[in-house]
Amino acid sequence: MGKARGRHRGGREGLATTFVWSAAVLVTATFCWLLGDILWHGLSHLSWTFLTAPPRNAGREGGIGPILVSTALILGVCLGVAVPLGVGTAVLLAEFTTDASLFGRLTRRSLDVLSGVPSIVFGLFGNVFFCKTLGLGFSILSGGLTLACMVLPILIRSTEEGFRAVPAGYRLSAAALGLSRTTTLFHLLLPAAVPGLLVGLVLGVGRAIAETAALIFTSGYVDRMPESLLDSGRSLSIHIFDLSMNVSGGDTNAYASALVLVVVLLAINRTASWLAEHWLHRRIVTV
Amino acid sequence: MSPSTPTPGTQPWVPLEERPACCEPRPFIEVEQLSLHYGQTPAFHDVTLSINKGCITALVGPSGCGKTSFLTSLNRLTDLIAGCRLSGRIRLDGLDVLAQHSDVIGLRRRVGMIFQKPNPFPLSIRKNLEFPLREHGLRDRERIAINIETGLRDVGLWDEVKNRLDSPALALSGGQQQRLCMARALVLSPEVLLMDEPCSALDPLSSGVVEDLIVGLRGRYTVLIVTHNLAQARRIADYAAVFWVQNGAGQLIEAGTAKQIFEEPREPLTAAYVSGMRG
Amino acid sequence: MTSSTNNTLSRWPTDRLLLWLLRGAAAIAGAIVLLIVAFLVMEALPVLRHVGVARFFTDPSWHPAEGFYNLTPMLWGTMFAMVGSVLIATPLGILSAVFCHYYAPPAIARPYRRLIELLAGIPSVVYGFWGLVVLVPLIGAIHPPGPSLLAGIVILSIMILPTIALMADASLANVPPQYLRGAAALGLPRWATLRGIVFPAAKSGLFTGVILETGRAVGETMAILMVCGNVVQTPHSLFDPMRTLTANIALEMAYALGDHRAALFVSGLVLVGMIAALVAAADWISHGRIYG
Numbered sequence: 001m002g003k004a005r006g007r008h009r010g011g012r013e014g015l016a017t018t019f020v021w022s023a024a025v026l027v028t029a030t031f032c033w034l035l036g037d038i039l040w041h042g043l044s045h046l047s048w049t050f051l052t053a054p055p056r057n058a059g060r061e062g063g064i065g066p067i068l069v070s071t072a073l074i075l076g077v078c079l080g081v082a083v084p085l086g087v088g089t090a091v092l093l094a095e096f097t098t099d100a101s102l103f104g105r106l107t108r109r110s111l112d113v114l115s116g117v118p119s120i121v122f123g124l125f126g127n128v129f130f131c132k133t134l135g136l137g138f139s140i141l142s143g144g145l146t147l148a149c150m151v152l153p154i155l156i157r158s159t160e161e162g163f164r165a166v167p168a169g170y171r172l173s174a175a176a177l178g179l180s181r182t183t184t185l186f187h188l189l190l191p192a193a194v195p196g197l198l199v200g201l202v203l204g205v206g207r208a209i210a211e212t213a214a215l216i217f218t219s220g221y222v223d224r225m226p227e228s229l230l231d232s233g234r235s236l237s238i239h240i241f242d243l244s245m246n247v248s249g250g251d252t253n254a255y256a257s258a259l260v261l262v263v264v265l266l267a268i269n270r271t272a273s274w275l276a277e278h279w280l281h282r283r284i285v286t287v
Numbered sequence: 288m289s290p291s292t293p294t295p296g297t298q299p300w301v302p303l304e305e306r307p308a309c310c311e312p313r314p315f316i317e318v319e320q321l322s323l324h325y326g327q328t329p330a331f332h333d334v335t336l337s338i339n340k341g342c343i344t345a346l347v348g349p350s351g352c353g354k355t356s357f358l359t360s361l362n363r364l365t366d367l368i369a370g371c372r373l374s375g376r377i378r379l380d381g382l383d384v385l386a387q388h389s390d391v392i393g394l395r396r397r398v399g400m401i402f403q404k405p406n407p408f409p410l411s412i413r414k415n416l417e418f419p420l421r422e423h424g425l426r427d428r429e430r431i432a433i434n435i436e437t438g439l440r441d442v443g444l445w446d447e448v449k450n451r452l453d454s455p456a457l458a459l460s461g462g463q464q465q466r467l468c469m470a471r472a473l474v475l476s477p478e479v480l481l482m483d484e485p486c487s488a489l490d491p492l493s494s495g496v497v498e499d500l501i502v503g504l505r506g507r508y509t510v511l512i513v514t515h516n517l518a519q520a521r522r523i524a525d526y527a528a529v530f531w532v533q534n535g536a537g538q539l540i541e542a543g544t545a546k547q548i549f550e551e552p553r554e555p556l557t558a559a560y561v562s563g564m565r566g
Numbered sequence: 567m568t569s570s571t572n573n574t575l576s577r578w579p580t581d582r583l584l585l586w587l588l589r590g591a592a593a594i595a596g597a598i599v600l601l602i603v604a605f606l607v608m609e610a611l612p613v614l615r616h617v618g619v620a621r622f623f624t625d626p627s628w629h630p631a632e633g634f635y636n637l638t639p640m641l642w643g644t645m646f647a648m649v650g651s652v653l654i655a656t657p658l659g660i661l662s663a664v665f666c667h668y669y670a671p672p673a674i675a676r677p678y679r680r681l682i683e684l685l686a687g688i689p690s691v692v693y694g695f696w697g698l699v700v701l702v703p704l705i706g707a708i709h710p711p712g713p714s715l716l717a718g719i720v721i722l723s724i725m726i727l728p729t730i731a732l733m734a735d736a737s738l739a740n741v742p743p744q745y746l747r748g749a750a751a752l753g754l755p756r757w758a759t760l761r762g763i764v765f766p767a768a769k770s771g772l773f774t775g776v777i778l779e780t781g782r783a784v785g786e787t788m789a790i791l792m793v794c795g796n797v798v799q800t801p802h803s804l805f806d807p808m809r810t811l812t813a814n815i816a817l818e819m820a821y822a823l824g825d826h827r828a829a830l831f832v833s834g835l836v837l838v839g840m841i842a843a844l845v846a847a848a849d850w851i852s853h854g855r856i857y858g
Contacts (some may be wrong), residue, residue: 016757020669023661024678030724031685034696088591096585103589107596114599116841118785120812124834125602127819128609149598156595180578210689213787213812217819237691237788244695245792251699258692269687367750369672395753402751406744409767418762419752468748475752 035262042259045252051260055223058247059239064257066225070140070233071209073226074219077144078151078208079201085148086155086204087197091185093156094163095171115153119213122150126218138232143219147211151204158203162196163189195275202272206265212237236261315340315509316361316479321375322536323356323365330356331537334375336528338479343501343510345520345545348530348560353537354513357530358481361511362398363391379479396423398479399472404488405464407456407471412448415456415467416474423475438470442500462493469500480504482512486519498523517561521549529557606835613828622832628798630818630826637833642800643808644840646715647790648783651722656776658723659730667738668756679735686728694792697721702793709805713795716804721789726779733778737771738764770852777848784840787812811837 053063089107097104126146136142166189174184212235220232221242234242240257243250316338323330331353338344346354356365363384365371377384384394408415416435425431435452439445444466448459456467465485472480482501486494502523504510514520520527527549528542541548541557552558559565617635625636662682666675697717706712741764749759765772787810795807796817809817811833822830 013755013757016760017669020661020665023658024665024670027658027662027727028678028681031681033700034688034693034724037696037700038692085591085595088588089595092585092588092592096588103592107592110596110599113842114602116781116785116845117599117602118787118812118837118841120785120787120815121602121606121834121837124609124815124819124831125605128605128831129601133605149602152595152598180581182578182580182584185584206687210687210691212689212691213816216816237689240691240695241788241792244698254695258695262688262692265687265689266684269683273683362751364747364751367747392753392755395751400751402744402748404744406742406748408745408748408763410763414762418758419754422752422754422758422762471752 038255038258038262041252042255042257045256046259050253050256054225055239055253058250059223059243059253060247060249061253064236064239064253064260067223067234067236067239067257070219070226071235073140073229073233074144074147074215074235075205075208077141077229078147079205081145082148082151082155082204083201086152086200087159089152090156090159090163090197091190094160095181095185095189111153111156114149115157119150119211122146122214123217125149126214131218136230138218138220138222139230140219140226140233141229143215143233143235144229146214146218147208150211150214151208154207155197155200155204158200159193159197162193162199165196166192199272199276202268202275206268206272209235209261209268210237210265211235212241216241312342313340314338315380316511317376317378318361319376319378321357321360321373321377323353323360324372324374325368326370329536331530331539332534334537334539336539336542338509338511339526340509341506342525343505343512343523344526344528345524346511346513346528346530347515347517347520348537349532350515351537352530352532354530355483356537358483358511358513359400361479361481362395362400364400366391396475397477398481399475399477401465401468401472401480401482401485403484405461405468407459407464407467409455409457411453412456412459412467413452415471419471420474434474438474441473442466442470443496444470460493462489462496465489465493465497466500469497477508479509479511482510484513484515487515517549517563521545529554529560531556531560603838606831606838610828610831610835613825613832616825617829622829622836628814630822630829633825635825635829635832637811637836639798639800640809640811640814640833641836643715643718643794644784644810644812646801646808647718647722647794647810648780650715650719651726651783652776652780654719654723655727655779656730659727659775659779660734660772662727662731663734663738664760666735668760682728682731682735685724686732690725690786690788691792693721693725694789697789697793705805711795711805711807713793713807714805715794715801715808717793718790718808718810719804721793722783722786725786725789726782729779729782730772730775733775734768734772737768737775740771741767773848773852777844781841781844784844785812785837787816791816 050063051068052065054066055064056062089111093104093107099105123146126142126149130136130142130145131138136145170188170192171184174188215235215238219235219238221234221238222232223234223239226233236257240254240261243254243257314337318334318336318338321334322332334353334357346358348354359365360373361377361379361384363373365373373385375385379394379397383389408418410418413435416438417431420431420434425434436445436449439448444463447463448454456464459467465488469485485501486497489497498519501510501512505525512520512524524545526543527545529540529548529552530537531540532538533540541552541554543553547553548557549561552561556565613635617633622635622637625634627634628636628639662678666679670678697720698713701717701720702712702714705714705717745763745767746759749763754762790810791813794809794813796809796813797807798809798814799806801808815830815833818826819830
């Protein structure tokens, strides 16, 4: 095993190092190009007026005020439905089913499948089920309900993790004290599992806001200020899509809208990461 | 590597006074004023020790007095830990180990290490031995096969695994895994073997087998073994070095032949420790 | 995990109520996937009955106005885009994770990881927008028209890279440190350790990452729609504009009626089928080989 082998080995190691660093540089450069471009073109058109004024001239001018409101409403409907359903399911899976229970396994499996369904298929489903069958038409309600279906698996998974992180000691002490499971749940476990829930919530919100394909056929394209949940309203992501694809000259406002969307999402993702790191981690460690 | 190694588990125990001199006391590793700091915390301070070639040296002392840190600094495994600082001098066969540009990979080929908890790679038994051989330059398939067989025979595993060399190493028992790790270190033909409590994670039977193996290495390898088990040290060591915590850091309080340390210790702390009264 | 035995609950009526409420919630959540499949099938059935399954692959083209429902150009589009993007994103993603764990100094590794997490959070419509406004003209300058399979592959690669990179990152973090110490003690250099020990140890996580990113590539709609040109044709070169199954649905759903609309639901089912096949293939490949 001589020195010549050593040189060979050194060559291979050097090549590997070059490839690894090149990959990192390529990825960083692409990202900077992309974000830089959005920042550069979008920043100049961003202003308070932009954020509050209604769009004019098919969106080429004006702002995104009503669109932000629609987005918020769609989000609200989505979370309003997904959170109770999701937390309930997560609680059931984490606290009231064993690993062997058929119901538990089936539910988990169907949620796994649900999380793999492409967003456009959700759009199809939402269109048929919420808009047509339930008669809600193109509306914020339809859009929000469709998004709730999409977001459910993420929420459930994260909340379940939150419950699993609660030490078994809590439940045993509560049982030893003769507390009902309802009391144990609401007063002990739920507060302790809140970090997991929040992480799931934030992740779900992020997913929902970024969604476009599921909303095109469910909440529609209308860019006026919505008056009720049954009104059609476009979300920010749809606005960007419309401006870039269907409206000539809409690029400037599309850039600005894209910047707003990216900033909001980045903030949301950072919050989720931070929560996961600090809250979930701390809970596990200190107890 | 001689093919005529006695099978493990059959070594008769020889009392200290009757042991042949394993070597002319020729220092192979010379450590001068070695200190190790993890960040601000000192692990051990100012250790000066000579390790003789071909002999088994036991590093003993209570927990937390820097024995393992000392051991891992000899093959510069401490380089892997962030914030670790080594000062002083280590010479291996005359070569300065701590020099800036010294060949660490070459060093680790000459100095093998066995860890407390057996850590075979998540590969087959054959690959566990073949991989380090290939990486250090041996490409000839036949030579590799011979080295693998010799290595496994040396640790007494050959008969147990010769029919399943391609099965996962992690499926072996704890004792077998540790012997595999020894074989893995031995196939590279090192000159020094560093062992960090190699038997502490094993059941008594496997422990005895591994211990016999270690004794069989005497003469061919220079062995440093960290052990908490004073009885074990008495059984197998030719030389011993006693560590203790003083002034907040590990210190070497006494070193000498095993006979001297266990029967005629000079330092009162050593005497107290080896008689079981302290530590 | 506790099990609900009758003993614990019978004393507290609220507990029973709670259990039934929770079961209701879980049943709804679990039923959604069934609902989706059911409605898709319901809507697709009319055209399947009129037209039959075979014609979805054998008709001369996709031209619903004239009663032609051949999905194959779109299927090829989806396949090419998926294969191309996975081939690019997987090595880049895995190398990125390797970079973070083994090659980058800590001061660079942390921001780099943040960067990848940030990339994961950018919505597809923004990727599509950037592709449309920057990438497509660039490609058009090299080889008109611009909107093309190539643009789709590039954008898709950028989009799925964070998925594989973050999964790889997590798998590498889970490799037991004693392997690394053992390798170092044997004097094994960095890349050799990675190749021979770390990758085999991390392979189940890496495999899962590849499956996830492939699923994402198949299901992506908006970005592909915005940069691929949306011409119904089987792409014969990287620079040909094309359309994927997903983009097809998104584009035509707005005005499709009757059999046309039902045909789009059929393509929705095909998509779900593709994802299911992907997961099944993953299960089959990994069984025994990777997890066993």
